[in-house]
Amino acid sequence: xxxxxxxxxxxxxxxxxxxxxxxxxxxxxxxxxxxxxxxxxxxxxxxxxxxxxxxxxxxxxxxxxxxxxxxxxxxxxxxxxxxxxxxxxxxxxxxxxxxxxxxxxxxxxxxxxxxxxxxxxxxxxxxxxxxxxxxxxxxxxxxxxxxxxxxxxxxxxxxxxxxxxxxxxxxxxxxxxxxxxxxxxxxxxxxxxxxxxxxxxxxxxxxxxxxxxxxxxxxxxxxxxxxxxxxxxxxxxxxxxxxxxxxxxxxxxxxxxxxxxxxxxxxxxxxxxxxxxx
Numbered sequence: 001x002x003x004x005x006x007x008x009x010x011x012x013x014x015x016x017x018x019x020x021x022x023x024x025x026x027x028x029x030x031x032x033x034x035x036x037x038x039x040x041x042x043x044x045x046x047x048x049x050x051x052x053x054x055x056x057x058x059x060x061x062x063x064x065x066x067x068x069x070x071x072x073x074x075x076x077x078x079x080x081x082x083x084x085x086x087x088x089x090x091x092x093x094x095x096x097x098x099x100x101x102x103x104x105x106x107x108x109x110x111x112x113x114x115x116x117x118x119x120x121x122x123x124x125x126x127x128x129x130x131x132x133x134x135x136x137x138x139x140x141x142x143x144x145x146x147x148x149x150x151x152x153x154x155x156x157x158x159x160x161x162x163x164x165x166x167x168x169x170x171x172x173x174x175x176x177x178x179x180x181x182x183x184x185x186x187x188x189x190x191x192x193x194x195x196x197x198x199x200x201x202x203x204x205x206x207x208x209x210x211x212x213x214x215x216x217x218x219x220x221x222x223x224x225x226x227x228x229x230x231x232x233x234x235x236x237x238x239x240x241x242x243x244x245x246x247x248x249x250x251x252x253x254x255x256x257x258x259x260x261x262x263x264x265x266x267x268x269x270x271x272x273x274x275x276x277x278x
Contacts, residue, residue: 003226009040010230014054018238019245020258029055029177030114032231033107034265037278042227044100044278048176049222052214054235055178059207071200073141073193076155080165081205084183085212087169092216095174104273107175111266114177115259117185127192130154143197153194161191173213178206 017031029051036047067074095103130140134155142152168182183205187198217223272278 006040007226007230010036010227011234013039014231014234015238015241016234018054018058018235018240019242020238020261029058029235030111030262031265032235033176034111034269036227036231037104038265038268038272044103045095045217045220045222046224046227048095048103049214049217049224050227050231051176052172052210052217053223053228054231055172055176055210056207056214057232057236058239059178059203059210067204069144071143071196072204073139073143073197073201074204075137076139076141076187076193077201077204079137079139080162080183080186080201081208083162083165084169084172084205084209087166087171088173088209088213089216091170091173091175092213093173094170096216096220096222098174100278101273101276103175104269104278107177108266108268108270108273110171110175110177110179111262111269115262115266119256119259126151126194127154127156128152131156131158133158141197143194151194153197154192156192157190161186164190169209169212172206172209173216176210176213178202178210 013035014032017029017035020031032051032054033044033047036042036050037044042050131154134140137158139155139158140153142150145151164186165183168179168186171177171182172179183202184195184198187193187201188195191198193201214223269278
């Protein structure tokens with residue numbers, strides 16, 4: 001396979017990854033790694049490095065829009081980034097010494113978890129009274145509703161959410177994903193943040209988390225420009241195309257279809273990992 005052919009395949013595959021990731025709500029990075037490892041035979045460490053770079057690019061673009069709309073809780077995000085950054089660095093260091101088969105199996109299990117989590121019914125939690133620690137850290141906030149009304153909300157269980165964010169960061173650094181499912185669980189289920197705020201704040205945090213772990217991958221030589229550039233270009237255009245399609249379609253049916261597709265990819269990753277093919 002020539003370099004040009006390899007690059008074109010990566011751009012097309014990354015476009016599909018960004019497209020599927022945008023429609024499913026799981027992000028393109030979670031599709032990139034099976035594409036590069038299973039289909040193109042790229043070493044999983046280089047695939048993780050490319051996925052991290054794509055997470056940084058996509059998060060930076062979409063996070064800016066959410067911040068402008070006043071939905072993202074930046075103070076909460078910056079506070080929780082302490083946990084995710086530490087976790088991301090630990091996960092990246094672990095990834096460089098862990099067997100590739102172990103990473104592949106863990107990635108497959110994480111894919112299944114993320115796909116199932118994307119299908120669960122999202123309930124809006126509005127907590128009016130914050131916990132004493134949340135008040136001290138001033139983590140409560142407001143966000144505009146669809147009709148322009150300003151909704152006030154509080155925050156609970158700061159310590160539990162901070163700990164879960166550390167796990168989310170470790171999974172991001174270890175597997176090269178945004179680990180949005182874990183971050184949303186920390187904010188939505190544990191800290192009782194409204195779902196709309198938790199998803200946008202999670203998106204704001206993903207880029208910083210991925211940046212922290214990518215430093216380790218750069219030092220180890222796993223960030224290969226020849227792989228990263230086509231991936232970033234493809235994922236960005238795919239995510240933009242997916243966002244436009246999502247507005248005109250039924251998101252529930254799309255999420256069910258792509259969750260099934262991601263489940264198949266997950267089983268494939270686990271199978272190849274257990275058989276030492278990755």
